[in-house]
Amino acid sequence: MRLGILDIGSNTVHLLAADARPGGRPHATTSDRSVVRLMRFLTPEGAISEEGVQALVDAVARARRIAEDERVDTLLATATSAVREALNGEEVMARIERALGSPLQVLTGEEEAELTFLAVRRWFGWDAGRILLLDIGGGSFEFAAGGDELPEVAASVPLGAGRMTVQFLPEDPPGEDAVERLRVHAREVLAPVADRLNALPAPDHLVGSSKAIRSLANLAGREVSGLGFDRTVMSRSSLKSWIPRLARIPASARQELPGITPDRTFQIVAAAVCLHTAMKMLDIDEIEVSPWALREGVLLRYTESMTWGGAGI
Numbered sequence: 001m002r003l004g005i006l007d008i009g010s011n012t013v014h015l016l017a018a019d020a021r022p023g024g025r026p027h028a029t030t031s032d033r034s035v036v037r038l039m040r041f042l043t044p045e046g047a048i049s050e051e052g053v054q055a056l057v058d059a060v061a062r063a064r065r066i067a068e069d070e071r072v073d074t075l076l077a078t079a080t081s082a083v084r085e086a087l088n089g090e091e092v093m094a095r096i097e098r099a100l101g102s103p104l105q106v107l108t109g110e111e112e113a114e115l116t117f118l119a120v121r122r123w124f125g126w127d128a129g130r131i132l133l134l135d136i137g138g139g140s141f142e143f144a145a146g147g148d149e150l151p152e153v154a155a156s157v158p159l160g161a162g163r164m165t166v167q168f169l170p171e172d173p174p175g176e177d178a179v180e181r182l183r184v185h186a187r188e189v190l191a192p193v194a195d196r197l198n199a200l201p202a203p204d205h206l207v208g209s210s211k212a213i214r215s216l217a218n219l220a221g222r223e224v225s226g227l228g229f230d231r232t233v234m235s236r237s238s239l240k241s242w243i244p245r246l247a248r249i250p251a252s253a254r255q256e257l258p259g260i261t262p263d264r265t266f267q268i269v270a271a272a273v274c275l276h277t278a279m280k281m282l283d284i285d286e287i288e289v290s291p292w293a294l295r296e297g298v299l300l301r302y303t304e305s306m307t308w309g310g311a312g313i
Helices: 050-069 089-100 109-124 161-168 176-198 211-220 236-248 268-281 294-307
Strands: 002-008 012-019 027-035 074-079 104-106 131-136 141-146 153-157 205-209 221-226 229-235 286-289
Touching: 002 050, 002 294, 012 050, 012 294, 027 050, 050 074, 050 089, 074 089, 074 294, 089 104, 109 131, 109 141, 109 153, 109 205, 109 294, 131 211, 131 268, 141 176, 141 268, 153 176, 161 176, 161 268, 176 236, 176 268, 205 211, 211 221, 211 229, 211 236, 211 268, 211 286, 229 236, 236 268
Parallel strands: 002 074, 074 104, 131 205, 205 286
Antiparallel strands: 002 012, 012 027, 131 141, 141 153, 221 229, 229 286
């Protein structure tokens, strides 16, 4: 069957269509994203403005049309931190569901971490041993770790790249003082999660997923061979060397850099600062980049539920 996974995130509304069956590897047929950058539309009270809600609704309606054109049998729509934390979240969800014509599932931060961890585990396989996962989105930063498909620790903190750009790096370019303030804030927020993760047995693989991490790896990473396939790795030292360079140039110039797409130019500095801070606190010298993340995790969980006669994520 053909499944559609619609990820309504803080930065983009991303549709993934894939042919899938229980027990089989999914094969992607279509990937389409609309850039919304919801953090621009948050009011001082924490609600999504009417302009932002309309941008969401338009993006969701567009994704639905594409899904219909692609003959998607089932469309699974999930929303993450920007929607679940908005003051007017219930109203926003109702309008999204009207545009979808189907239910919307709002994931908690821990569910995001668990589903992304499932996708990463399946990509790397059981022989990869213990995995520590870092996944930074627009509104939140997820972590998960363990030796099985269900992580022993799954955590989410409000350190998303879009959120931190609005709160700490509003100027373009941001400047060194603003970057340092964000770094201090990130250390404070990450401390409890780092303590939990550092108490676990040492991981065999340290993995990063998400568009932001893949973009940074295009700048600061390198290709290596291993586990039967080529993969991208990024060192903490290389990432650190890019932060002052990214912070000195305006967003309009960042999109000229390799792998930095227009939808990431504004928030890539915040993503780099938060990721580097997390790697330092977790004593990570180098991370491997997973091509699978939340959308693939949702798809895998759904196909598993079909095996057992279920119907949900």
